[in-house]
Amino acid sequence: EAAASLDIPPVIPIVYADVADLARLVPGDAPHQGLVAEVDPLEDMWLGDLLQQGEGDQRPLLVLDQVTDPHNVGAIMRSAAAFDALGIVTPDRHAPPESGTIARAASGALEIVPWVRVVNLARALEEIAEAGFWRVGLTGEATQTLTQAM
Known part of the structure; x- marks a missing residue:
């Protein structure tokens, strides 16, 4: 039916x-x-390709470090799609693989938001800076708001 x-x-x-x-x-x-x-599985995206796509773009690029819960990654992807982020970058290690759990939590964003996996996050952050992106680190224990820090 x-x-x-x-x-x-x-x-x-x-x-x-x-x-x-x-x-x-x-x-x-x-x-x-x-x-x-x-x-077919989603195509792999390389950081250089994503940065080239975003050249001159003002959209944010999210970098996640040690976010291992697939529900959290999916929720972040959903938010990234809602805010029209350029993409998400995670380390190859210490990040969950694409799965039904992430897809369910992402509510379709897994197919919309490019997800780049990198071997070395420190090197990736340098490459991101060289491409003209600002790098802003956020933590739940911060004493300032983002506006105050800027």
């Missing part, structure tokens, strides 16, 4: 299956709600 209400192009094959069969097709943390689509 639900498939009839979706505008699925005829070139995409549809295979009907039981709920149990669908559950076997996806990781345990991926909600399927009765529908599973097989898609």
Whole structure:
């Protein structure tokens, strides 16, 4: 019934299956709600490419360090999409991989906001500065507001 209400192009094959069969097709943390689509993984984005896209752009670029909870990363991505951020940069290590949990928490932002993974965050911050971005560090324990610090 639900498939009839979706505008699925005829070139995409549809295979009907039981709920149990669908559950076997996806990781345990991926909600399927009765529908599973097989898609290509998101393309990797390189920092240099993102910085080149943002040349002369005034949009913020978020850099996350040691944000390991996929729910938090997803929520940050959702906020980044709402504020039209250029992208998000995280270290390869100490950041969760793309997953159903992040996708669910991001509410679609995972497909909209470019996510760059870097090996060395310190080097990435230098590259970001060389591209003309200001670097502003924020912490939950700060005694000043952003306006006061600027």
